[in-house]
Amino acid sequence: MRSCAKMRCDAEPVATVSLRYAERQVAIGDLLPQRDRHLLDLCREHVERMTPPVGWTVHDSRAGVPADAEPALAV
Numbered sequence: 001m002r003s004c005a006k007m008r009c010d011a012e013p014v015a016t017v018s019l020r021y022a023e024r025q026v027a028i029g030d031l032l033p034q035r036d037r038h039l040l041d042l043c044r045e046h047v048e049r050m051t052p053p054v055g056w057t058v059h060d061s062r063a064g065v066p067a068d069a070e071p072a073l074a075v
Contacts, residue, residue, distance in 0.1 A: 002035055002041060003043075004041065004042055004043035004046055005040040005041050005042055005046075006042065006043070006046050009043060009045075009046065011043035011044070011045065011046075012043060013031055013041035013042055013043055014031055014042070014043060014044045014047065015028050015029065015030065015031055015041070015042055015044075015047050015062055016028075016029050016030065016031050016032045016036070016039050016040065016041050016042075017029075017039065017040040017041075017042055017047070017050070018038075018039050018040070023057075024053070024055055024056045024057065025056060025057050025058070025059055026050070026052045026056055026057070026058045026059070027059050027061065028047060028058065028059070028060040028061065028062060029061050029062060030061075030062050030063055
């Protein structure tokens with residue numbers, strides 16, 4: 001079983017997150033079938049609590065998540 005990428009978190013991941021440096025964007029997508037060492041698989045709590053770097057945007061493209069329901073992330 002895969003676990004959340006956050007240290008000391010054994011929760012099951014629900015989303016895969018990528019950091020797009022050139023676009024200054026945090027991209028949240030559906031959990032990929034296989035772990036990719038260049039991406040972060042995060043549990044629900046850590047996706048919701050994630051804070052992007054100052055000046056970055058967040059794009060959530062997960063299935064079932066309305067386009068206007070971006071996570072409440074502090075900027």
